[in-house]
Amino acid sequence: MAAKSLIQRPLDLLYVCFFICHIPATVLLGIQALYTAPWLPDLITSLPNIYVETYQDPLVGGAMGLLGSSSNYIWFYPFQLLEIFFQLPIFILGIWGLLKDSKKVYIPLLAYGASTATAVLPCVVVLFSTPVTTAETLAEKVVSVTAEQKLILLASYIPFVLIPFAMTIDMALRVHKFVKLGLQAQHAAKSR
Template identity: 50%
Template sequence: MRATTPITSRPLDLVYFTFFLVHIPATLLIDLQALYCPSFTPDFIRALPRFYVQMSNDPLIGGVLDLLGDSKHFIWFKTFLVIEALFQLPVFVLGARGLWRDSRSIYVLLLIYAASTVTTILPCLSVLMSTPITTAQTITDNVVSVTTFQRLILLSSYIPFFIIPVIMTVDMAFRILKLTTIGIDATDGKKSS
């Protein structure tokens, strides 16, 4: 049995652990509201995404919640939110627990999570980058648009949720490779004895 190394001595694991802990309330309070029954959601919680969209004009959250037009165009994003609810949210809890305990058995789940998250965030970033900058014409035509400042806010909130999973994907792949190599070498050593 190997000794457990404290999470504070494992910088990347500490980043991942913090990432998961921060992601849990963001997921529950903002992202998943498109899946909640409004009549069962307290008003103060329902106000959070409205405030966020007023500040950022986020075309994804605003779109899927009917705050910026018809949500039927965002069924693809709602599907991503179902994945976030059924897969990612449990991984946040299990991942944080596994990292806290320095469990190597969590690596495979974290690799799957990170790789799938990168593939779901990339289209979201594409939407943000292709959303027009607000002009007099976009306002007149009632086109969903963002100011340069709003785009900066959006990118600064979405990009970390892309970069950290990219790093996690590569990191977990190498950790699993190392453990696999150790296992293969141990098996080969037993065969040759």
């Protein structure tokens, strides 16, 4: 059976676009949260500061110490490690496998989807609970965001819960289909 084109597989097309869009954020921001290489150009090393100044992201800013002490965001560090050492390779594998319509990527994408949806959900909860900037939060130097920043942050984080969650369900159903076919073939072989 010939492989279907990516256009004929709308969910796979969505996943490929999602991975392609996520790679620059991981490479340009995610890695710097763990290590800023002295050989990186100033433009790249200034990106986290520009991002945090613009959106006041309490997660990135907190983890990088750009909004005060990073000790309250120590829980975020393992998620950054996952993003760099697990998710980034899966982005590349996923793009390659989905472009080729390879069934071999279903299990890694299932693992990616479940892991990522689970990791990003607490981040969304933090964003929901981050106070909106008021005179009091400014006076007390409490990390806060404007209502507009909160909406932008939520709009940028929520797809990273929803798309991986949908991918988890989709890939689980695809894998289930193959398991069912395998069991039927095994049963048929025993019946002979």
